[in-house]
Amino acid sequence: MNKQRAKRLLLGLLLASFLLIFLLPLPTLLVGEQQGATVLAIPLVLDKSFTYEYLHSVLKTPVQENFVLAPGNDLLLESTCYQSLGVGTPFLPGEGELENHNGLYVLKGQNRIFHQLNLGLVDFTEQVILYRGTRYELADFFTSGSLIELQVKNITFAKFIWLTLERR
Template structure:
């Protein structure tokens, strides 16, 4: 009986060792999309601490792209806005930023406007979407039309797989040191 417990303890120890060699706990920035009416909380990982909120402008009917960065205090910092036309509700001066025309698009950069959260009434017409790198997250795939959502940033501890571990990496020739 004692030998079985020792074998079990060794197996558990080896399993834990292999687990922690392949995985690690990592503090990661996330966006939390919280529905006011549906009691939904959706979390999206933001590995580069940067995302874009895109939508169709209600008056101009053209796409708008707002680029945000997440700071260490989890504030959402509006860094730049890109849009296709000038008109009601769209910036047209260099107020607190640099306004320019790039390849037929208007771009306002250097904004640094801070928000603790963003409230959006989600609708099919503006097609609100969060873009992270190549991945798009339409808000209507998360909540129902006409729902009020609050978007905020937070820190979360996540278990992530180590990409750099290989058994070959343990050999003498590949120990990570340059010779």
């Protein structure tokens, strides 16, 4: 009788754990066309930060904007890295603390909060989202001229699986 009860209890705990994990909301970076469907979902579970990388449209040099998840699922721009100073690159003292690391400029302490990021996809800018060593080339998901929206929402693991399967 005790073995039977222990098995039921264990099975009940496993089922409850599975349901909890499956239905637990996870902060997820959702990428889609503005006013359109989500085409890329990246759970921000193991790491709460990601990088948006692109080629500067005027200088044609790489830029990396480093974001971290902030309270309320907002995005906090922590720093920007770039290789040349010029039109459109931040450098004023009020924009943060600019450091020069042998030609790599790092602007720290920007502390700008965004509820969402709105981007326009342009072919030659090679726009990428970097998360834990994986590169998500936006041109693989969108056509040139697309208006793209990035935002973080809490979604369940079940919803994440649905979005992933729906994309295929």
